[in-house]
Structure formats: structure tokens, C-alpha cells
Amino acid sequence: MAVATQVLQSEWTKIKSVRSTVWTLGLALVVTVALGxxxxxxxxxxFDKLSPKERLTFxxxxxxxxxMGLGQLAMIVFxxxxxSNEYSTGMIRTSLAAVPQRGTFLFSKITIATLLTLAVSMVTSFLAFFLGQAMLGEHKASIGDPGVLRAVIGGGLYMTLITVFSMGIATMLRSPxxxxxxxxxxxxxISNILGAVPATKKVAQYFPDQAGRKVMQVITLDDDAPYGPWGGFAIMVLWVVAALVGAYVVLRERDA
Amino acid sequence: MIELQGLTKRYGDKLAVDGLTCTVRPGIVTGFLGPNGAGKSTTMRMMLDLDRPTAGSVHLDGKHYRQLRDPLKVVGALLDAKAMHGGRSAYNHLLCLAQSNGIPRARVAEVLDTVGLTSVAKKRSKGFSLGMGQRLGIAGALLGDPQVLLFDEPVNGLDPEGIHWIRNLMKNLASQGRTVFVSSHLMSEMALTAEHLIVIGQGRLLADTSMADFIAQNSRSYVRLRSPERERLLDVLSGSGITAVTAGDGSLEVDGADGARLGELAARHQIVLHELSPQQASLEEAFMQLTAESVEYHAHSAPAPGPAPGPQPPGSGWGTDWQKKGS
Structure with a gap:
């Protein structure tokens, strides 16, 4: 475990010593909250122009x-x-020479990046919720309402998982x-288009973002998804796990 | 001590490294020489377990690289100068490497001082020149105070002062009893630093010898003769059982001959000589002859204009031929 602690410390130094970290995470927060x-x-x-049915499902x-739809893009970039910075700069060879155990290297990096993402995502989600509700006036929801706290925490988890999924894909593809x-x-x-077209909706609802988004919703009257909030979240988790397993296998087998 | 046993790397149907077996001993600088594409970098990447060998193995002080707990404390390597994130400062680049191997933070400042980068420690390495990048890479290699050091083409991009510095650094490291393994495609560079030579071509071992032996065996010495009476001189020489060949520029070359004896011979027959000079083929030439058949990317120059060059001196291979046309 001593090695893992060292590598976690090293990855923390790496992540905080490049500017792209602040830029991408900051952008994700600002865009998500401002657009919200x-x-x-x-x-x-x-609100007054909405149909009665739309008001019911608001x-x-x-x-x-x-x-979040736009803010998550900055998270994906992060x-x-x-x-992939490791690959595009050639740092990967230096890194793997220092930490030849591929699993320790990959999961230390992902752990540090995930913890940082989680912190930023939670702040983003709560900020977006409270500031958004302040704008909604009499139509607002309260954090104590049924399902609302779950949705706000879910929002933070959703952004985190999208980011971790991106890390897994980037490890497999290398090129940024x-x-x-x-x-x-x-x-x-693509995911949104396929999710809106009735013919492809049945498949698209199992995509990581579509399934994961369920946990952020409180009112789901007009919905025929075959899973609940945490069910959808679990589907997203499975996607992330698959991406990470793929990343590990590829990194272990491939020449650096 | 580095031991390679039957090290092989195959990319598709191309053998980059072909059953390489050799030992790199501590206490001396070992030069790893080969033309471009000979498999030097691939071999060094396999030593660090960056690339997986198709067959064979590498042992560093008896252990496989992936078994090392804090590898930077055992092996330090400079692979390519810019194997670092340009947005990170020199200090932070070294700090993250130090932390990953449990090396104390104070050591970072020490190695920065050793390579002379203290003044730019907080600067992002993006703005570094190739030479500064090379120095930072070397700082990374020295970080864990390792007993084994690998340098891949370390003098590339360095100015004369930097080249001088790195030669002395490598010699010092070796004199402290460390194993220093340095690759190059320049024989002249190796002649100045290495005590032992491992030469490869197309992935195969061509020579594993001490530098002194290599020089003794491979540097061809001959005497160059120039005379207005070339035909007569040739007759006299062959009459004395001496084989001379005509070089491209009309001079005669006599392999392994004694200059004094040739001069006396010419005097006895009253032949005017315009030149009598002992020559030593350069190590570069010897290296090129050794690797001639295994050079992967031949530079085919266009046929030289004018009359066809005279007969080639014995033993001239692709290398010398190329040198003449190129000059």
C-alpha cells in the first residue's frame, strides 16, 4: 500500500501543476451554473404560457x-x-518508468482525478440547484421536498461519472x-438525437448519459423508462466500470 | 549490471530486435551503437518494461523491471528529451517523479542544481530549449541516485559545452561504480566516452567488445602515395610484392605498409614522390563497414557525374563509398 500512497501523492502533484485542470473544471462549474x-x-x-400538462410535469x-448538458462537455475535456496529456506529451514513458505497475499507475491517476471531479461536481450541482431555484420564484422546489436532495446529489454524481467514463475511453484511445x-x-x-427519436429511444435510454440523467429528475410522470433513478444510475455505473476495465486491459497489454 | 537474454521484439513480420544477448557491466561506460533503425531505442524501452519483449528477458541487478518497488532508485533513464508535460514546471515535473518513488523532496533541488537548471526551476518546461529539456531529463534520471543509468542519444541537441558536460557526467557516474549504458549512432562520440562497445544492426548483435580492441581491429591503416610517375611507381611496388590500389583522386594506397620502406624504395628507383603520408581510417568508417550490410535506410545518391571512379581500395564497403560521394 505504501507504493499506492506514493503514487496517489504524485498524481495529485501532477493534476494540480497543470493549468488545464483549473480551466476545464472552472469552466464546467461556471457554464453549468450560469446556464441553469x-x-x-x-x-x-x-411558465404562464405552458400547457396544463406541461405545468403538471414541470x-x-x-x-x-x-x-449540465453543456457543462459536462468541459468535464469530458478534463x-x-x-x-491523454500523458500520451500527447510523451510523459507516459517517464511515468511508466517511474511506476511500472500499470494498475497502480492507472487507478491512482483515476482516483485522484475522480475525487477532484466529485468535489467540483457536487459544488456545481448544489450551486446550480440553489441559484436556479432562486430564479424560479413561486415555482421553485425545496431541498427538503421528496426526491430533491437525491436529485441534487445525483447531479454531482452524474457529472463525476461522465468524467470517469471519459478517462477510461481516453486511456484506450490515447489521442486527445x-x-x-x-x-x-x-x-x-448523438445520444440526445437517438433518445428523442421514438425508433431508437429503446436503445438510447441505456446509454450512459441517458440512464444516468434519471437520478437528477424529481418528476417523472411522462416517462416510460424501465428503470428508476438509482436503476438508471446503476446502468451508468456499469458503463463506467466497463470503460475502466477496458482501459486497464489495454494499458497492461500495450507498449507504451 | 544489465543482462539481456535472447531479447526479441517483433512488430508484425518485422524483427526490430533479434535475439540480443549481452551483459552491461558496472564501473564503465558502455556504448550502444547502431545505425538509425537498428533497434537501439526499442531495446532500451524493453529494458524499462515500456515495451514488452516478444521473447527473452532483461534483468537489472538480477531483477525484472516490473518487480522493482521504487524503480527510480535502481534505474535512471533518459529516453527522449521531451518526455514531459510542457505545462508543468521543471520543479513539479521532478517532484511528481520523486513522490511516486518515495524520494525526499530535497533531492529535487539537488538534481536541479546538478544539471544547472535551478534558475528556471519554476518555469514551465514548454519554453525550454532542446538542451534544457535534455538536462531536465537527465535530472529525472539522477533523481533516485540509481546504480544503473540508461541514456538514449543524450548528446542530441546539446551545444558543445553541454556535450562536454554530459561526457564528464557519464564518466563520473561510471567511476563511482555505476552501470552506464548510453546509445548513440555516432562512433566518434562513443570513442570519447565509452570503454566498452555493443554494436547492433537490424536488431542483431554485431560486436560486443572493448573500445580498445575495436579500434585495434577495425581501424585500417595505410600509406598514401602520390607521384607524377604513377605507372612506374606501381610497377616498382608490384615488383617488390607490394599491392597498391589507385584511389579515386589518382593517389595510391598501400595497406598496412611501412612509410619509411616505401620512401626508400621510391628513392632507390629515383621516382619523384609528391606525397607519402600514413593514414588511419576513422572509427566512423570502421563502424560503417561493420554495419554496412545491416543499414536499413540506405541513402542512394545519384551516380557521380564525370569519369567513373577508379578501383576501390580493398575492404571499402558501403560506408566509405558513401563518404566519398557525399564529400
């Missing part, structure tokens, strides 16, 4: 998380860069451009 505030304010002013908590070129369009466009 904006969309919450717009929702309040447009989810103030989920509305304040509206910025997750990808944490790993390739990883971002696959992950960004997938989570920003």
Missing part, C-alpha cells in the same frame, strides 16, 4: 440542471486531458483529439 440560472429565469417568465430541480472527437459529439448530439 438563465434557463430557470426563462422558465419562470414562460420539474424545477431538473430545470436548474439545464446547464477527463480526457488528465489521461480522437477521444474528444468521439465523446463530445456523442454526448452532446
Amino acid at each position: 440560472i438563465l434557463i430557470s429565469a426563462l422558465s419562470k417568465s414562460n 420539474d424545477p430541480t431538473f430545470t436548474s440542471f439545464a446547464g 477527463g480526457v486531458l488528465v489521461v 483529439m480522437l477521444s474528444l472527437g468521439i465523446l463530445m459529439p456523442f454526448f452532446f448530439l
